[in-house]
Amino acid sequence: MAVTAEKRVVVARAGPDRSVAFIWLGLVLIVIGQFMALLYAPEEVTMGNAQRIFYVHVPAAWIGFLAFAVVFGASLGYLFTRRRAFDLAAHASTEVGVVFTTLAILSGSVWGRYAWGTWWTWDPRLTTTFMLWLIYVVSLMVRAYGGTGSQAARFAAVLGVIGFLDIPLIHLSVVWWRSLHPLPVVIRPEGFGSGLHPAMLQALLVNVAAFTVFYVALFSVRRRQMAAADALAELKHDESRRPAARWTAGAQEVS
Numbered sequence: 001m002a003v004t005a006e007k008r009v010v011v012a013r014a015g016p017d018r019s020v021a022f023i024w025l026g027l028v029l030i031v032i033g034q035f036m037a038l039l040y041a042p043e044e045v046t047m048g049n050a051q052r053i054f055y056v057h058v059p060a061a062w063i064g065f066l067a068f069a070v071v072f073g074a075s076l077g078y079l080f081t082r083r084r085a086f087d088l089a090a091h092a093s094t095e096v097g098v099v100f101t102t103l104a105i106l107s108g109s110v111w112g113r114y115a116w117g118t119w120w121t122w123d124p125r126l127t128t129t130f131m132l133w134l135i136y137v138v139s140l141m142v143r144a145y146g147g148t149g150s151q152a153a154r155f156a157a158v159l160g161v162i163g164f165l166d167i168p169l170i171h172l173s174v175v176w177w178r179s180l181h182p183l184p185v186v187i188r189p190e191g192f193g194s195g196l197h198p199a200m201l202q203a204l205l206v207n208v209a210a211f212t213v214f215y216v217a218l219f220s221v222r223r224r225q226m227a228a229a230d231a232l233a234e235l236k237h238d239e240s241r242r243p244a245a246r247w248t249a250g251a252q253e254v255s
Helices: 002-013 016-040 049-081 084-115 124-145 150-164 166-176 198-254
Strands: none
Touching: 016 049, 016 198, 049 084, 049 124, 049 150, 049 166, 049 198, 084 124, 084 150, 084 198, 124 150, 124 166, 150 166
């Protein structure tokens, strides 16, 4: 068992260069994307330059949805198989998803202050997004304070499945109910990106790609760190049992 744990530590610590490469690629794409957002994309007619926060707000929201889609899939995998690898993936993606969803909420609040004259309103889109954020924060709290056993992992997995069901509600909230939030401009019945100037769409897609690469990098790093922590905990457990085993063997020889 100890040899297996040692191998797990080596595997968990191996290959950090790939994650570093993804981080650098994401940073380069973010610089390019923000350059396009500030200087390449035209100024929006109604809100002017304040609209340019769109190129941070929308990619951050997209990554929040992507991260929680991963949580949904990994949580289902864990509930059906009880494999620790699925739980680690769900945990890591939850952490990263909460970060990006927080960024989406904060950037949207700044944008709303200019567009609506208020930092926050219980608009259907904002309310459902806050519900999503709250569900996953509670999931992290369950993991932090619910112990290290499988029960906390099961509760977190159930929350991961329930939380994902809120994402279609978020997308459709501006269609189903009266909302201050603008209607979708990218995914529309008239065609993909039909609500945007071509240069705006190009700038948005570069930023979405940048945030996606950054998500993959952060997810990989956190998952590897969690796997290493698991392996180290197993090694410590094995080491703590060895002296007791040697003492028992010695006592049997004396007797």
